[in-house]
Amino acid sequence: MEIDLDKIYHNARTLVSRLGERGISVTGVTKAALGSPEIANTWLRAGVRNLGDSRIENIATMRRANVAASMELIRSPMLSQLDLVVANAHLSYNTEIEVVRGLSSAASKANHTHGIILMVELGDLREGIMPEHLESAVRETLLLPNLVFQGIGSNLACRSGVSPDSRNMAALSALADSIEANLGVSVPTVSGGNSANLEWVLSGAETGRINHLRLGAALLLGREPLHRQVIKELHTDAITLKAEVIESKRKPTQPWGEIAQSAFGEVSPTYDKGSITQTIFAIGRQDVDFAGLDPPSGITILAASNDHLVVDSSNYPGGLAVGSEVPFQLNYSALLRSMTSPFVTKTMYSQLEHS
Numbered sequence: 001m002e003i004d005l006d007k008i009y010h011n012a013r014t015l016v017s018r019l020g021e022r023g024i025s026v027t028g029v030t031k032a033a034l035g036s037p038e039i040a041n042t043w044l045r046a047g048v049r050n051l052g053d054s055r056i057e058n059i060a061t062m063r064r065a066n067v068a069a070s071m072e073l074i075r076s077p078m079l080s081q082l083d084l085v086v087a088n089a090h091l092s093y094n095t096e097i098e099v100v101r102g103l104s105s106a107a108s109k110a111n112h113t114h115g116i117i118l119m120v121e122l123g124d125l126r127e128g129i130m131p132e133h134l135e136s137a138v139r140e141t142l143l144l145p146n147l148v149f150q151g152i153g154s155n156l157a158c159r160s161g162v163s164p165d166s167r168n169m170a171a172l173s174a175l176a177d178s179i180e181a182n183l184g185v186s187v188p189t190v191s192g193g194n195s196a197n198l199e200w201v202l203s204g205a206e207t208g209r210i211n212h213l214r215l216g217a218a219l220l221l222g223r224e225p226l227h228r229q230v231i232k233e234l235h236t237d238a239i240t241l242k243a244e245v246i247e248s249k250r251k252p253t254q255p256w257g258e259i260a261q262s263a264f265g266e267v268s269p270t271y272d273k274g275s276i277t278q279t280i281f282a283i284g285r286q287d288v289d290f291a292g293l294d295p296p297s298g299i300t301i302l303a304a305s306n307d308h309l310v311v312d313s314s315n316y317p318g319g320l321a322v323g324s325e326v327p328f329q330l331n332y333s334a335l336l337r338s339m340t341s342p343f344v345t346k347t348m349y350s351q352l353e354h355s
């Protein structure tokens with residue numbers, strides 16, 4: 001995997017400044033980068049305010065590498081990890097009052113203060129407190145020692161594909177207003193969502209109280225995730241995956257013998273093109289979500305098993321010799337899997353001094 005830190009920097013800098021004009025600050029979400037300290041530091045130099053990850057282990061990795069930023073756990077903490085959470089994260093996003101109580105105890109024990117953002121369910125049906133129960137959760141959070149209530153947030157487009165729009169974002173703004181009016185506290189952070197919110201924000205919509213987004217995918221891939229459109233002036237090739245050819249031969253497209261399920265419980269789709277140049281790359285399901293790989297033109301992906309990616313390379317200019325390397329573009333799912341595979345070497349490079 002080749003990671004161009006200059007392009008990563010450019011993407012972050014461009015988005016941070018465009019959102020800054022709208023009064024929106026950015027937490028850079030490192031989960032698809034396995035908490036990479038190099039990427040985290042590049043983002044911080046580009047103006048990303050805080051860092052967030054869904055796994056406390058990734059946050060601990062960045063802390064050990066002395067990445068200097070406020071760290072946010074963006075998935076609801078596990079009750080079994082609360083001590084680890086208060087030791088490594090400055091703030092967490094929460095949906096269960098039982099967990100918030102536990103964080104208060106753990107923070108008191110460790111003599112820390114821990115920030116709390118309460119997540120609200122706005123229709124995507126993943127995490128979130130139902131809106132009618134938010135106020136009582138805020139009220140109880142405010143009473144607990146060693147916690148600082150930092151605000152509210154929402155997450156859309158991750159489970160059901162519900163798009164952030166003026167209606168659900170206005171609902172979040174209205175909740176911030178009503179908490180302030182009814183409880184007499186300020187709601188400093190109103191965290192609208194993830195990369196899926198960009199299309200709405202960058203359209204110039206009225207953003208109301210939304211003053212924060214948590215961004216990972218868009219910073220790394222340069223696209224908004226709802227329609228996979230390129231975000232203006234961003235690089236989409238900051239990260240590429242290079243795979244090496246281990247076999248290349250003329251073969252028929254039709255298997256022969258009695259056909260049952262494959263090792264992965266699937267019946268192979270038919271692909272009847274007579275005879276093709278079939279090439280195998282030394283990469284498989286263990287290393288990448290092959291459905292999210294975008295090969296160069298002239299290559300069609302046919303199948304993948306654990307360790308083999310099988311393609312039709314009949315139309316690849318010049319052909320593919322054993323040992324040659326081919327770059328693939330990745331979608332989010334492919335990126336996530338490759339970043340977490342110990343078999344994929346990550347090479348980061350940079351020509352510039354980022355100041």
Ligand SMILES: *Cc1c(COP(=O)(O)O)cnc(C)c1O
Pocket residue numbers: 029031054074075155193194195196214215216217218225
């Ligand atoms: C993953 C995640 C994000 C970041 O999402 P991207 O699509 O990578 O921008 C933000 N918030 C939460 C709660 C997440 O789980």
